Amino acid sequence: MDALSNLLDGFGTALTPMNLVWVVVGALLGTAVGVLPGLGSAMAVALLLPVTFTLEPTSALIMFAGVYFGGLFGDSISGILMNTPGNSTAIAGTFEGHRMAKNGRAPQALATSAIGAFIGGIIATTLVVFFAPTLASLATNFGPAEYFALAVFAFIATSAVVSDSVLKGMSALLIGLTLAVIGIDGPSGASRFTFEVPSLFDGVHIVVITVAMLALGEVIHVASKIGKPDDTTLIPSKGRPFLTRSEFREALPAWMRGTAFGVPFGIIPAGGAEVPSFLAYGTERRLDRRRPNPMFGKGAIRGVAGPEAAGNSTAGTAMGALLALGLPTSATAAILLAAFQQYGIQPGPLLFDRNGEIVWALIASLFVGMVVLLILNLPFAPLWAQLLRIPKNYLYAGITVFASLGVYASSASVVDLMFMLGLGVIGFMLRRFGIPLAPVLIAVILGPLAEDSLRRALAVSEGDATVLVGSCITMVLYTLMIIAVVFSAVTKVRSRRRVDF
Amino acid sequence: MSTSVTTDPPDTGPRAGVLTGRSGLVVPALLVALGLFLVYGTVTMTVPDTATSPGPQVFPALVAGFCFLIAALVTVQLIRRPEPVELGVDDEGRPNTGTFSNWRSVGITVGTVALFIALLEPLGWVLAGAFLFWGVSIGLGGRRYVFDAAVALLVSSAVQLVFSGGLGLTLPGGILAAVF
Secondary structure, three states: OHHHHHHHHHHHHHOOHHHHHHHHHHHHHHHHHHHOOOOOHHHHHHHHHHHHHHOOHHHHHHHHHHHHHHHHHHHHHHHHHHOOOOOHHHHHHHHHHHHHHHOOOHHHHHHHHHHHHHHHHHHHHHHHHHHHHHHHHHHOOOOHHHHHHHHHHHHHHHHHHHOOOHHHHHHHHHHHHHHHHOEEOOOOOOEEOOOOOHHHOOOOOHHHHHHHHHHHHHHHHHHHOOOOOOOOOOOOOOOOOOOOHHHHHHHHHHHHHHHHHHHHHHHOOOEOOHHHHHHHHHHHHHHHHOOOOOOOOOOOHHHHHHHHHHHHHHHHHHHHHHHHHOOOOEHHHHHHHHHHHHOOOOOOOOHHHHOHHHHHHHHHHHHHHHHHHHHHHOOOHHHHHHHHHOOHHHHHHHHHHHHHHHHHHHHOOHHHHHHHHHHHHHHHHHHHOOOOOHHHHHHHHHHHHHHHHHHHHHHHOOOOHHHHHOOHHHHHHHHHHHHHHHHHHHHHHHHHHOOOO | OOOOOOOOOOOOOOOOOOOOOOHHHHHHHHHHHHHHHHHHHHHHOOOOOOOOOOOOOHHHHHHHHHHHHHHHHHHHHHHHOOOOOOOOEOOOOOEOOOOOOOHHHHHHHHHHHHHHHHHHHHHOHHHHHHHHHHHHHHHOOOOOHHHHHHHHHHHHHHHHHHHHHHOOOOOOOHHHHHHO
16 A cells, blocks of 8 residues: 555645646646647647756646646547547547537537546556556566667567558658767767767757657648648537436446557557557447447447547556656657656656655646546537637747747757757658658657667677577567567558458 | 558559659658768767777667668669559548648748748847748748738747746847847
8 A cells, every 4th residue: 555655645745736736737738739730748748848947847747747648638629620630649539529520419529538538547547556666666677688678679569560661660760760879879988970069969859859850840741731622620519518427328338448458558668549549449340330220430429438548548557657667658758758857867667766756746646637637628628629720820830939949948059950950851751751750759769778778788798699588578578579560460461451440 | 630541552543754652762862861871970980998899889880771771671662662642532532632742831931940040049039039930820821921920029029028038948139139
């Protein structure tokens, strides 16, 4: 019951009036950024990171807790009302959600999505409370070979398994790894790829890379599509935003199944919630076909409930993996890791001992944030949708201004802005050719960990490469990786023949 | 929408030049450029004598190798099977815009950001930021030039007040700071 008393202490910190304000601010910002098409919680945290530099670490991390889930709540609003999911994780819930909205059941679709996100998030975060410390103490046995295996697992999972083309995923991964090796090499002190430019000695900052790839890349991408017809009309959401008892009872099993899909995926470094949310969607669809009166295609409430719960429960356990292992399993988690490091806190096995107070306050604020988000989203979802009425040119001009502000503020250096422009153009190019962005960010974050653990493992074994597969844990990880690759190859070949979605 | 669901390419019909559907070759070109950058940097790197056995050059060399390998594979794939060009509609009945690009808009947007970077320190945040907002707004199809300029000045001034005045970030003052 150690975890419970720690959590109660955490609530004590999180529920002080000032910290409560930060959670609400985070939830508001997160939802707002989530609602805007193309921007997600990764962006929100990246933009806030430099701005929160002057805050106390606890307050800043508490605010990020609100942002973290807020982005996921907001994503589905634009998906349901406009058929433009705010993020790739919201795509699965959009199919049936938008159909419900077209049939005049927009408020119910929004409520189903908000409650689903709430249930998934709460269950996953509760699991984190009880299992993260155990996971952390287990991870103290990890040596460099194990960490290298974990990093490779993350690389392969995000680039080869999750993205629809292995080569595209690998291209993205290599761009990220190249960015990761720039800067002074820690162990030897050699200056690598810096061309003696002092601003490059610390490498290219993750905030610059994220803002450039996600925000500026998106702005340029939207600019490139100006003049093309896009039929994104906003469907108004009128009526009572609550579910009737029978609707609630219908959605409940789908919320539960969705959560069950999402929870394990949060711990696997597989790039986020795309896979579990699609798995949940597929399951609900298959179950629906067996019912006497199939609802899929006509706006099925379960087709919204499953994916939404899956998405948020993935995010919940992803936080657990980040805190306990120091391993980011999604782009947002990767940026949060940078946030921790900005305050000199290193997530990982020792975190619960070294910074216990901050961590438990953060976990408690995840719970508080979720309640705040439910309140913000359930009755007010139609209000959030008004954000989508901002003219496109002002919206994206504003995003560009904030992106530049964030990048400049983090270092007051014009060189960083130049990097932002260059990487923004690359981000646009990746979007144009359908190359996923998540592997770039995962590679930038985990690249140094991979290199460092590889070199340490090889230094200990004096160059004997078999040490990399020498332990039980590494063998399990590599076996899992091979199974995942084979499984995804088989499903890809199959889905080429039979298109299910 | 940030990710597009790609489907298998349909046959692209009669109009097929050598480069049709193969503009994706930019990607392997970028990978080769990155690989060369890594090779050049690795070869010219000055490694301190104190460095221990797997030195700072091993990992970049590995990455460079993979860059060339993946670039070759992508090139082969694109030559054998070009990507679809804007044709048809997707399952939702929306026109498939494919890899259509409005280069004029892209040019204005990218050019604005570049000019903003050059002007930021001499002009100061308020003016350069307003120019950034105004230019990107035009790049995205805004046509009310004077009104937009007013909006832009409002936005950049608000940012200056909130983030510099309120949160204590240092933003360059530029010529306005010199005048007042």
